[in-house]
Amino acid sequence: MARKQVAAAIEETAEALVGEAPTVEADHGTLSAPERAEAFRRLSAHMPGRTKGAKGPKDQPDPFRSVVSCLLSAQSRDVNTAAAVEALFALARTPDEMLALTEAEIARAIKPCGLYNMKARSIVRLCRELIERHDRVVPRDRAGLMSLPGIGRKCADIVMSFAFDEDVIAVDTHVFRVCNRTGITNERTADRTAAALERDVPDWARRDGHFWLIQFGKSVCLSRRPRCETCFLNDLCRFFTATGGVTPASP
Numbered sequence: 001m002a003r004k005q006v007a008a009a010i011e012e013t014a015e016a017l018v019g020e021a022p023t024v025e026a027d028h029g030t031l032s033a034p035e036r037a038e039a040f041r042r043l044s045a046h047m048p049g050r051t052k053g054a055k056g057p058k059d060q061p062d063p064f065r066s067v068v069s070c071l072l073s074a075q076s077r078d079v080n081t082a083a084a085v086e087a088l089f090a091l092a093r094t095p096d097e098m099l100a101l102t103e104a105e106i107a108r109a110i111k112p113c114g115l116y117n118m119k120a121r122s123i124v125r126l127c128r129e130l131i132e133r134h135d136r137v138v139p140r141d142r143a144g145l146m147s148l149p150g151i152g153r154k155c156a157d158i159v160m161s162f163a164f165d166e167d168v169i170a171v172d173t174h175v176f177r178v179c180n181r182t183g184i185t186n187e188r189t190a191d192r193t194a195a196a197l198e199r200d201v202p203d204w205a206r207r208d209g210h211f212w213l214i215q216f217g218k219s220v221c222l223s224r225r226p227r228c229e230t231c232f233l234n235d236l237c238r239f240f241t242a243t244g245g246v247t248p249a250s251p
Contacts (some may be wrong), residue, residue: 028238030186033200035236039184040212041203042232047215049208063138063163064130065089067148070155071122076113084113088123095127095136125149140164153191165207169197174217175210182219183238 031039039068048185065085073081092098098106103149104184107120117195126149130136138159145156157170169175171194179185185196201209228234228245 027186028181028242029183031183031238032235035201036184037205038204039182039233039236040202040209041168043216044205044208046232047212049211061163062093063140063159064095065093066121066157066159066163067086067126067138069144070158071126072110072113072119074119075115080112080114083111084116087112095130098123098127099131122150138163138238140166153194157194161210167203168210169194169201169206169213171197172214173223175213177223178213178217178221181226181239182233182236221224 028050035126041138069081069085069086072084076084088098088106091109092101103117103120103124106123107116110119110123113119118200129148130138133147134144137149140160142156142160144154145151145159146153151159154170160166161168161170171179171190173203176190176193179197180187181194185193185200187193187196197209217223220231225243226239228237228240231237231240234240236244
């Protein structure tokens with residue numbers, strides 16, 4: 001995957017993480033382990049994944065840029081987040097360079113993404129933390145990432161997946177909806193869904209699982225009008241079994 005594609009995927013995923021509150025229609029049950037493995041096998045056959053294109057070390061996005069992108073994505077559309085990231089990193093590319101800017105300068109650069117004054121303060125805190133406690137290096141592990149100001153489980157998983165090429169399934173709104181609607185998981189929060197995926201997803205599906213699930217959620221298992229009748233998972237899907245594909249009452 002090319003660098004720009006990876007960066008766009010980070011920003012798109014980060015937007016989905018904050019774009020809407022996770023909801024599920026009802027508890028329709030959970031797939032068995034063999035059913036879950038079959039669901040991922042079909043997803044791998046029908047949905048694009050990052051391993052289908054060659055990706056070398058130079059295609060890894062800058063971890064610092066990834067963390068900042070996640071911070072800027074809150075309540076912002078991907079196009080606005082991308083504009084803010086480009087403007088900010090045209091001025092400064094490292095924690096030290098960003099701290100050389102004033103908060104007002106940072107705020108002006110990131111204005112397209114909204115909440116720019118609050119986010120400028122968060123960026124300053126993040127940069128200070130990286131310099132003072134992490135020797136200017138973004139942590140690679142989840143605990144280290146979550147120790148950074150403003151970074152929770154979901155953003156940590158994004159950075160681990162995209163910046164450090166770890167086999168982690170970040171749970172955005174698409175992944176949350178697909179997993180808890182079909183029965184791949186049966187949870188009520190994004191963090192619990194992420195923990196269930198980490199526990200139950202077959203090892204071979206971890207690398208591309210996020211990509212398969214998010215594309216499936218955007219093209220087939222839509223929020224308001226899922227395409228159940230033509231879905232290649234409908235014989236496994238707990239929602240379809242229980243409702244016959246009746247349009248959900250809520251996203």
